[in-house]
Amino acid sequence: MDLIRSTTVFLCLSSIAFSQESMDFDLDPDLLPRPLIIEFSESRLKNMSDDILMHCTSWRVAVEANNLGPWKTIPNECADYVKDYMLGRAYNVDLEKVSKESGIYAxxxxxxxxxxxxxxxxxxxxxxxxxxxxxxxxxxxxxxxxAQFDKWILEGVSPVIKPSLKLYEEVLRLGFKIILLTGRNEDKRNVTVTNLTHAGYHTWDKLILRGENDREKSATAFKSEKRKEITEEGFRIRGNSGDQWSDLTGTSSASRSFKLSNPMYHIP
Amino acid sequence: MDLIRSTTVFLCLSSIAFSQESMDFDLDPDLLPRPLIIEFSESRLKNMSDDILMHCTSWRVAVEANNLGPWKTIPNECADYVKDYMLGRAYNVDLEKVSKESGIYAxxxxxxxxxxxxxxxxxxxxxxxxxxxxxxxxxxxxxxxxAQFDKWILEGVSPVIKPSLKLYEEVLRLGFKIILLTGRNEDKRNVTVTNLTHAGYHTWDKLILRGENDREKSATAFKSEKRKEITEEGFRIRGNSGDQWSDLTGTSSASRSFKLSNPMYHIP
Incomplete structure (x- = not known):
């Protein structure tokens, strides 16, 4: 799968740069948390055998189809595959696809x-x-x-996912109320608000984080419970976007759910 | 994606040959409904651009992740891609993956x-x-x-999907009751039983087909209703295997569902 042909690959420009604009933006390296340009050896992908490509694609599709049990790390043999997928164009193409389909539905x-x-x-x-x-x-x-991930989150510099910002703007324009439901703990509220704002998100009705009593709950249980509370308030959850099946399944599910691609980690 | 390298490709031997055995079998061309060996021009896949490969893979993943609305035909530009996927090794690799994961869960x-x-x-x-x-x-x-598809079904020669036969044997061995729930109409009961038997399936507790009153129902509605009846009889539906999301979603869902790959058609 020669997704990456050139020796230099731009790291998903459209999805890792801070921007207040939803459609186009200038790249400002000062705003970026990490070097944007990642060097690839052209030979690396060529050295990946067809068997590994097929096996790792099959694994990734199984992740996206919710066919796998809980997993803690990606398969060793798929390390290069996942890296190539995330840094090449494919990840962004997938994100744009789900954003577009969500918009059509909305x-x-x-x-x-x-x-x-x-x-x-x-x-x-x-x-x-x-x-x-x-x-x-x-x-x-x-x-x-x-602990390391918390440290990263507290930097508050997670870049925008542009196709999702586009969807967000569209559902806002259509008149939906926006509810943000995250597995982040309540003590990350301020940094989360700051990070979201920097990333271009400006309006929401609720931002629900895990409280003290939610710590031990699985994401599926926590999010189901919160969706139940939301619907009990009278909201009709017409759509739900998440990169984990635990964002979408369980009870009080949305009328329709959209699964964003994520082959890097699994939250039960 | 050079999944197919040789000029002659054997059409998924393990999934289209009739066999009573679950692990290995001899190829008997007399038993096969169609010629097994399909000629591929090696140049065809090479002529498929990286853009088309990425676009069609993204489309296929969106199908498997239940991100698409109802669709009636595959995208024109993905005709070669879907053919290659179905006839090459990738489809079977995916079916074996879901069979294996289902077995681990069972x-x-x-x-x-x-x-x-x-x-x-x-x-x-x-x-x-x-x-x-x-x-x-x-x-x-x-x-x-x-009408054409009905004619094909009435031939009763649909070949076994070997990874599913393997799972079937395993869940039977473990002591599960097998319930077959299909969108086929009741008038296909006899040919379905004959076909399943020829394909190696020998034991089930129920074979539920669409009755007269089910004709106008969506597959999701029909199957949800039948699952409700099954659970009301006291069954606990621990697992559910299907190639359509309408086999798996709706109400009275199984404790865990497994989505078999199918990029060829969509049933709402």
Missing amino acids: NSLELRGDGMDAWVFDIDETLISNLPYYSDHGYGLETFNN | NSLELRGDGMDAWVFDIDETLISNLPYYSDHGYGLETFNN
């Missing part, structure tokens, strides 16, 4: 006009990207380190 | 021993394959023709 809906039609967004790897962190940690090859 | 479960732990299987593109039919109809490029 536009097909008739809103009741009472302000209770809602769209739920997850945050990490949905609205903003932790790819700079994962690029320093093997793209999911290393076991998750909570 | 083995992890504790059965209550009361004979009420059940596994629900869809039939078409799940237990048996209509690939010979679709190979005559553009692999999903042609609009679905109900």
Whole structure:
């Protein structure tokens, strides 16, 4: 899968740069948390055998189709594959696809006009990207380190995921209420607001983080419970966007859910 | 994506040959409904641009992740891609992956021993394959023709999907009750039983087809209703295997569902 042909690959420009604009922007290296340009050896992908490509694509599709049980790290043999997928064009093509399909669906809906039609967004790897962190940690090859990841989150520099910002602007324009539902702990509220704002997100009805009593709950349980509370308030959750199946499944699910690609980690 | 290198490709031997054995078998061309060996021009895949490969892979992943709205035919530009995927090794690799993951999950479960732990299987593109039919109809490029497809079904020669037969044998061995739930109409019961038996499936607790009153229902509605009846009988649906999201979603869902790959058609 010769997705990457040139010796120099630009790291997903459209998804890792801070920008207040949803459609185009100038690249300002001072705003970027990590060097944007990553050097690839052209030979690396060529050295990946067809068997490995097929096996790792199959694994990635199984992740996206929710066919895998809980997993803690990506398969060793897929380390180069996942890196290439994330840094090449394919990841962004996938994100643009899901953003477009979500937008088509959102536009097909008739809103009741009472302000209770809602769209739920997850945050990490949905609205903003932790790819700079994962690029320093093997793209999911290393076991998750909570303390290190917290340190990264507290920097508040996770870049925007542009296709999601575009969808966000569209559902806002259509009149949906925006509800942000994240597995981040409540003590990250301020940095999360700052980071989201820098990334271009400006309006939401609720920002729900994990409280003290939610710590031990699985993401599926926590998010189901919160969706239940949201619907009990009278909201109709028409759409839900997330990069984890635990953002989308469980109870009180949205009328329709959209799974953003993420082959780097799994949250049960 | 050079998945296919040789000029002659064997059409997924393990998934289109009739066999009563689950692990290995001899190829008997007399038993096969269509010529097994399909000629490929090596240049065809090489002529597929990286852009098309990436676009069509993204489309296929969107299908598998349930991100697409209803669709009637595969994208024109992905005709070669889907054909290559179905006839090359990748489709079978994906089917083996989901069979293996399903088996791991099935083995992890504790059965209550009361004979009420059940596994629900869809039939078409799940237990048996209509690939010979679709190979005559553009692999999903042609609009679905109900009369022609019915004619094919009535031949009763849909070959076994070997990785699914393997899973079936395993869940039977573990003590699950097998429930077959298909969108085929009730008038296909006899040919379905004959076809399944020829394909190697020998035991099931229920074979549920669409009755007269189910004709107008979507697959999601019909299958949800039937799962509800099954659970009301006291069965616990621990697992569910299907190639369509409408086999798996809706209400009274299984504890865990497995999505088999199918980029050829969509049933809402």
